[in-house]
Amino acid sequence: MEFVIATNFDDHLLEQVKNTPVTTFFGGFPVSLTGGGRPPYILPDVSEEKFRSHLEKIHAMGRKFLVTLNSNDLGLKEYSPSFLAEFMKEAQRLIDLGVDGFIMAIPILIEALHREYPDVHISASTFARISTVGQAEYFRDMGAEVIILEEANKNFRLIKGLVAAGMNVEILANQTCIKDCPFRAQHLQNSSLGSQPGNAKFWFEAPIMECGVELSQDPGKLINSIAVRPEDLELYESVGVHRFKLSGRNRPTDWLVRTTQAYANRHWDGNLLDILSYVQFKGPMSAVSRIAQENALPVVNRFKEALDPLAGVYIDNKAYPAGFLRRVANTDCENMSCKACGYCPGVAEKVVKVNGKPLADYQPVKDLPPVATLLPYLGASGDSAHRREENLLKTEAPCTP
Numbered sequence: 001m002e003f004v005i006a007t008n009f010d011d012h013l014l015e016q017v018k019n020t021p022v023t024t025f026f027g028g029f030p031v032s033l034t035g036g037g038r039p040p041y042i043l044p045d046v047s048e049e050k051f052r053s054h055l056e057k058i059h060a061m062g063r064k065f066l067v068t069l070n071s072n073d074l075g076l077k078e079y080s081p082s083f084l085a086e087f088m089k090e091a092q093r094l095i096d097l098g099v100d101g102f103i104m105a106i107p108i109l110i111e112a113l114h115r116e117y118p119d120v121h122i123s124a125s126t127f128a129r130i131s132t133v134g135q136a137e138y139f140r141d142m143g144a145e146v147i148i149l150e151e152a153n154k155n156f157r158l159i160k161g162l163v164a165a166g167m168n169v170e171i172l173a174n175q176t177c178i179k180d181c182p183f184r185a186q187h188l189q190n191s192s193l194g195s196q197p198g199n200a201k202f203w204f205e206a207p208i209m210e211c212g213v214e215l216s217q218d219p220g221k222l223i224n225s226i227a228v229r230p231e232d233l234e235l236y237e238s239v240g241v242h243r244f245k246l247s248g249r250n251r252p253t254d255w256l257v258r259t260t261q262a263y264a265n266r267h268w269d270g271n272l273l274d275i276l277s278y279v280q281f282k283g284p285m286s287a288v289s290r291i292a293q294e295n296a297l298p299v300v301n302r303f304k305e306a307l308d309p310l311a312g313v314y315i316d317n318k319a320y321p322a323g324f325l326r327r328v329a330n331t332d333c334e335n336m337s338c339k340a341c342g343y344c345p346g347v348a349e350k351v352v353k354v355n356g357k358p359l360a361d362y363q364p365v366k367d368l369p370p371v372a373t374l375l376p377y378l379g380a381s382g383d384s385a386h387r388r389e390e391n392l393l394k395t396e397a398p399c400t401p
């Protein structure tokens with residue numbers, strides 16, 4: 001088993017995970033030519049000097065560092081006559097700073113980089129959204145040595161097929177994205193474009209707000225999310241997957257250490273959410289709270305009310321039934337409605353509590369306005385307050401109490 005974990009560029013992190021199976025750290029600059037998988041406003045700002053010295057410490061421990069250039073959308077800048085040369089210059093700068101490899105999603109850039117630097121490691125990012133063996137073969141042939149799975153990380157037919165085709169598969173374990181997420185495509189593009197120079201057009205990503213609101217309607221959806229429990233890593237190992245990714249570039253050091261140790265121990269007692277990304281609560285709640293502070297708008301309070309119970313969600317990791325993931329792995333989840341199947345919703349009833357009460361007693365806030373109502377308030381340099389209010393009033397009226 002080996003881990004590829006996020007770094008927040010705190011050198012203390014390195015010392016505290018040195019006795020775990022971490023072989024590789026990943027991270028990047030908040031803004032870069034291609035952009036990466038996270039918007040800049042959530043990432044630690046890191047100077048070139050700090051970046052270099054952090055990587056030197058990683059190397060001194062015998063570990064590697066992969067830089068995230070995993071945007072899936074370049075905003076058509078790639079057609080500019082100077083773009084390719086700028087990209088190659090950026091790649092060389094990063095190699096000079098000490099990176100051991102790249103995490104990337106755009107085929108044309110993977111191929112170009114691999115031709116120029118055939119010995120430099122490339123992992124195909126989750127942003128490539130690989131979901132078939134054939135797609136993975138294309139990425140491998142372009143130069144990717146590792147295929148990272150996120151949304152398909154419980155599709156064991158696919159995983160076995162990838163392993164049978166000789167792929168080195170990496171499973172992102174600790175995200176809580178909802179199954180079959182309809183917001184994902186826009187979210188990945190928002191993150192990609194938002195982390196490119198001159199693109200600071202929003203201060204919070206609307207798709208995460210949509211995800212938070214969706215989860216507020218049924219917190220049980222955390223159980224069939226893409227999260228993989230520490231206890232379930234062995235099922236991946238039994239089919240030939242030994243490389244696991246733990247995300248959290250925006251998390252404090254003690255959180256990253258706790259999460260890494262839980263997965264290294266293959267065991268966690270307590271609230272599973274304490275080691276998962278759980279993006280659906282803190283960010284959306286902070287965003288609506290900020291909007292509420294800056295604008296006297298009743299509609300925002302409806303969203304606050306809806307999101308509030310997510311603070312009290314507890315997933316009792318010890319209460320999961322034995323063989324949980326094996327049961328999911330043996331189900332044709334990609335071609336089945338979870339409502340019709342019912343397995344994960346049944347487990348959710350057993351393991352999820354909201355503010356100490358069983359999930360069956362949970363009453364979501366209903367009849368919310370569309371999340372699009374918040375769009376004018378999420379822009380970094382959007383309309384004037386007056387104009388914003390005008391826009392909001394056009395859409396909030398039917399649902400305002």
Ligand code: SF4
Pocket residue numbers: 179224327328331332333336337338339341342343344345
């Ligand atoms: S189809 Fe069934 S086993 Fe698969 S994720 Fe949905 S509820 Fe769980």
